[in-house]
Amino acid sequence: MAGFSVLSGNDVQALLDGSEKDVIEQVRAAYLTHHSGDTVNPDSYFLRFPEKPDARIIALPAYLGGEAGVAGIKWISSFPANVAKGEPRASAVLVLNDYDTGRPLALMEAAGISAARTAASAALAATALSAAAPATVGVVGGGVIARTLCQYLHAAAVPLDRVHCHDLDPASAKALTDHLRGRYDSDARASTLEAALDCDLVLFATTAPTPYVPAEHRFRPGQLVLNISLRDLAPETLLPADNVFDDVEHCMKANTSPHLAEQLTGGRDFVTGTLAGVLLGEVARHPDRPTVFSPFGLGVLDLAVGHWLYRRALEEGRLTELPGFFGETRRW
Incomplete structure (x- = not known):
């Protein structure tokens, strides 16, 4: 049974730096896969708070077919009041799930992933x-x-x-x-x-x-x-x-x-x-x-960039494995 790993924000950023053209290509491929119908991209779910009308946390579940064949969900918060405190407005995590078994593969810091896929989409559109x-x-x-x-x-x-x-x-x-x-x-x-x-x-x-x-x-x-x-x-x-x-x-x-x-x-x-x-x-x-x-911002783009980063992190030994994360590994 596959294990479970974590990829930190520092490692995400290290992998993204200098890889802008690769990220743009991942976004291009994801758009074309989505256009072909080989994706599942449900509506985003907005969690809002009555006492904080400008704040929200959004769930973006998705499945990306094609060469990736991966499912997952991004959970991203936007709290504009953080800016006045000198803190980032947004924070996020991305969970990747194995398409064959449904089991989670990795948890990734995703504020950087979200910003990168948004920017790559814009750069692709600009050209x-x-x-x-x-x-x-x-x-x-x-x-x-x-x-x-x-x-x-x-x-x-x-x-x-x-x-x-x-x-x-x-x-x-x-x-x-x-x-x-x-x-x-x-x-x-x-x-x-x-x-x-x-x-x-x-x-x-x-x-x-x-x-x-x-x-x-x-x-x-x-x-x-x-x-x-x-x-x-x-x-x-x-x-x-x-x-x-x-x-x-x-x-x-x-x-x-x-x-x-x-x-x-x-x-x-x-x-x-x-x-x-x-x-x-x-x-x-x-x-x-x-x-x-x-661009509304599709969850399949987060999966495309996240899965590409996961594969690179695996090759470079950047993943932090969590042995024993799953409590039961056999049905009986």
Whole structure:
């Protein structure tokens, strides 16, 4: 009987560092596997707290077929109040289960995995959906996800020469701009929301619970908007755009901007297709429109990156085994 192992956050980060292109490829393959129907990706379950309306813990169970053949669940918390204490907003674990027996294989620290798969998805979308390399990049939100998004965009050869960073917290905007200047020699600067929204490539990485980009705002033709945090845009801003999703059904929930657009219009005529469909050449887009990519965040992506890390950790001897973790190993 297979044993049970733990992979620490330090080891996860060590395996992820310098492997951005590999992670992007794992995410690409997972999207295509999901598109082919060889996955099970139920709705995420949100655990909310009456006295902490901005906090939540989310369960993302999934099965990823193809070469991985693995099941599992990510359990990720988002407590925005942590930021004021200088602590990370999000923390997470990922459990991998053997598909043949159903038994858990490993427990992995997963905040880094979650950030990496989110950033890899954004980088993949940036390269697949951009007609040309952006001259300017606008980043709205100055936290860990924004930093990781820029890391993966750089790995995907998306220029970060001129970056406008906006955050309601000036210290966060400064931290991100200082990071971009030091690591990528970028001409990054703290900017207004309007300046960030006017860039060729716009990234939303906030914790906003409801839209604040006004209904009358219109992105220009050719702009690419990575709607990572999903709730920044008034639904009216989506209607004149090509709207590309990771999974349409998943995005039409929980009052995301696309969900609000569906409620506003009473239908899904604004939906253009999925990123996998774009990668396969199945989605027709309009050059006279902006493009908005809205990824709800699929559990199969966490499994893809987590299983790849598990295999590498096994090869490199990084797993901490827990002998005797299972109390009964035989039926009789």
